[in-house]
Amino acid sequence: MSESTKKLEQRRAMHAIDPDDFIRFLADKAPDHDPCMVCKADEWLIMCPDEGPTYRFGIPARNVEKTFYASVLMYYCANCGFLRQHVSKVVNDWVRENPANLELDLKDTPDADHEDGEDV
Ligand SMILES: [Zn+2]
Numbered sequence: 001m002s003e004s005t006k007k008l009e010q011r012r013a014m015h016a017i018d019p020d021d022f023i024r025f026l027a028d029k030a031p032d033h034d035p036c037m038v039c040k041a042d043e044w045l046i047m048c049p050d051e052g053p054t055y056r057f058g059i060p061a062r063n064v065e066k067t068f069y070a071s072v073l074m075y076y077c078a079n080c081g082f083l084r085q086h087v088s089k090v091v092n093d094w095v096r097e098n099p100a101n102l103e104l105d106l107k108d109t110p111d112a113d114h115e116d117g118e119d120v
Helices: 003-014 019-029 088-097
Strands: 044-046 056-061 068-077 083-087
Touching (some): 019 044, 068 088, 083 088
Antiparallel strands (some): 044 068, 056 068, 068 083
8 A cells, every 4th residue: 555545544534424423413413303405304314335434525616726625424315315414524523522422331241352242
């Protein structure tokens, strides 16, 4: 892996946002019922893979000399496809200030050294 590829991977990992954290952010910012403003449906889908961080999209800004990309996270209405987006830095800052409550597994199991935490 080249040095520039490594740096790119590090930057991607540094700004990665777990879909669960994005959902927590959305629930915090819009705690009331938040239907689609186009069709009034209330099912939203986050743009993310089955496993892994939420996709971040770069939107190029045209009114600056050097190409600058605004990084956003997107989700859309499951019924009509209406797309919504949030600046990923704002979400990232919120997640850093509001970390998920980690559930501690206090069970005394004989397989305590089983690393992935699955019940055997
Ligand atoms: Zn809709």
